[in-house]
Amino acid sequence: MERIDLLVTGIGRLVTPQGNAPRCGQQMKELCEITDAAIAILAGRIVLFGPAQEILDGLAAVEISETIDVGGRMVTPGLVDPHTHLVHGGSREHELALKRSGVPYLEILAQGGGILSTVRCTRAACEQDLYVKALRSLNEMLLNGVTTVEAKSGYGLTVEDELKQLRVAKRLNDTHPVDIVSTFMGAHAVPPEFKGHTEAFVDHIVNEMLPKVAEEKLAVFCDVFCEQGIFSVEQSRRILLAGKHGGLIPKIHADEIEPLGGAELAGEVGAISAEHLLAATDKGLAAMAKHGVIPVLLPGTSFNLGLAKHARARDMIDRFELPVALSTDYNPGSCPTESIQLIMMLASLNLKMTPEEILTACTINAANALGRGEDIGSIEVGKLADLTIFDAPNIAYLPYHFGTNHTFGVIKNGHVIVWNRAIVYTEASKEGAEL
Numbered sequence: 549m550e551r552i553d554l555l556v557t558g559i560g561r562l563v564t565p566q567g568n569a570p571r572c573g574q575q576m577k578e579l580c581e582i583t584d585a586a587i588a589i590l591a592g593r594i595v596l597f598g599p600a601q602e603i604l605d606g607l608a609a610v611e612i613s614e615t616i617d618v619g620g621r622m623v624t625p626g627l628v629d630p631h632t633h634l635v636h637g638g639s640r641e642h643e644l645a646l647k648r649s650g651v652p653y654l655e656i657l658a659q660g661g662g663i664l665s666t667v668r669c670t671r672a673a674c675e676q677d678l679y680v681k682a683l684r685s686l687n688e689m690l691l692n693g694v695t696t697v698e699a700k701s702g703y704g705l706t707v708e709d710e711l712k713q714l715r716v717a718k719r720l721n722d723t724h725p726v727d728i729v730s731t732f733m734g735a736h737a738v739p740p741e742f743k744g745h746t747e748a749f750v751d752h753i754v755n756e757m758l759p760k761v762a763e764e765k766l767a768v769f770c771d772v773f774c775e776q777g778i779f780s781v782e783q784s785r786r787i788l789l790a791g792k793h794g795g796l797i798p799k800i801h802a803d804e805i806e807p808l809g810g811a812e813l814a815g816e817v818g819a820i821s822a823e824h825l826l827a828a829t830d831k832g833l834a835a836m837a838k839h840g841v842i843p844v845l846l847p848g849t850s851f852n853l854g855l856a857k858h859a860r861a862r863d864m865i866d867r868f869e870l871p872v873a874l875s876t877d878y879n880p881g882s883c884p885t886e887s888i889q890l891i892m893m894l895a896s897l898n899l900k901m902t903p904e905e906i907l908t909a910c911t912i913n914a915a916n917a918l919g920r921g922e923d924i925g926s927i928e929v930g931k932l933a934d935l936t937i938f939d940a941p942n943i944a945y946l947p948y949h950f951g952t953n954h955t956f957g958v959i960k961n962g963h964v965i966v967w968n969r970a971i972v973y974t975e976a977s978k979e980g981a982e983l
């Protein structure tokens with residue numbers, strides 16, 4: 549090695565899961581911890597990491613372009629948010645009183661509100677407005693320490709409006725340092741023009757939407773809201789298999805409210821992940837374990853909907869040895885927050901996950917829920933140099949001291965893009981970025 553682009557020193561504590569694969573069951577508790585550490589970066593990737601003295605000795609004859617000292621802070625892999633509805637128009641604070649008075653989530657949707665209210669706003673918005681709004685949220689996520697985000701469509705529900713959302717996500721990916729991985733979710737709700745004709749809308753998704761999304765290569769994944777009164781297991785199966793045929797990997801909003809069999813379907817169609825899962829049965833969880841489906845849990849959603857019920861994270865980890873991932877589910881209805889650190893606290897409080905499990909769920913397991921475990925999700929030689937620097941003494945401090953942002957800095961692809969809690973990125977990671 550002749551050169552290092554960036555040497556990160558002064559790391560009080562480096563904490564990371566290890567490897568590329570999802571960490572299942574008890575493996576979720578196993579982390580690598582190094583005190584007084586350093587990380588060497590070349591061409592955006594990690595080339596060395598370990599105890600600082602060892603790294604410095606090894607680099608004695610090597611030219612180092614830049615060194616930063618993180619002042620004894622804690623460094624983890626960049627956080628990954630694998631389930632968001634990032635791009636949408638409008639907001640839904642007008643439904644707050646209704647929600648608080650006890651009107652159920654699906655009832656608000658049945659009355660033409662909920663997701664359909666956001667569909668109206670998204671259809672009415674131009675690409676530029678959607679871009680500016682999503683950019684604001686993406687910056688918020690970045691300031692929280694997130695370096696990769698999944699973004700779903702599903703508020704357009706016409707060919708053009710779905711493509712519009714996905715094009716905005718693509719533009720964000722092209723211009724913003726945070727990586728965006730897109731999911732087509734035309735099957736998010738049945739739009740008013742198809743009311744009472746769900747089968748015809750499924751035909752429309754399969755025959756009109758999916759081919760366009762695949763042709764324009766606008767998404768990696770295809771997702772369906774498989775729920776009582778929304779899309780049945782049969783309809784979801786049809787859409788996910790059609791998506792798979794077009795090269796889109798299945799994901800599924802499964803068993804959120806009713807135990808419909810979405811978890812079983814996830815196993816059957818070879819979904820990469822199944823999300824929500826509050827009502828998933830043992831049979832469903834067993835099917836997921838058998839077929840390697842990652843459960844993506846969204847404790848912010850049950851919290852915000854005021855539900856007493858939570859996803860059975862302990863059973864998933866202890867009995868079914870599943871690799872649990874966590875996510876914000878950022879969306880304007882059931883979970884309007886960009887804060888992955890709030891989700892960490894809720895995972896501790898309501899899902900009874902340990903700090904070690906929470907970090908694993910927000911890094912390597914979340915990376916695998918996006919099929920990116922080879923590149924991100926752990927501090928490993930050869931992986932992208934995506935790092936989050938926390939003003940926190942240890943990982944337990946993150947879910948413990950809640951309601952505040954502990955992120956001091958973020959390094960993405962080997963570039964410092966957040967420092968001292970502010971975005972300092974100009975054009976380091978991606979050309980022509982607009983921030």
Ligand SMILES: N=CN[C@@H](CCC(=O)O)C(=O)O
Nearest residue numbers: 663773849877879880881882
């Ligand atoms: N459950 C379905 N979809 C979203 C919520 C979308 C919305 O309410 O706008 C979710 O993951 O929670």
Ligand SMILES: [Zn+2]
Nearest residue numbers: 631633801877
């Ligand atoms: Zn969702």
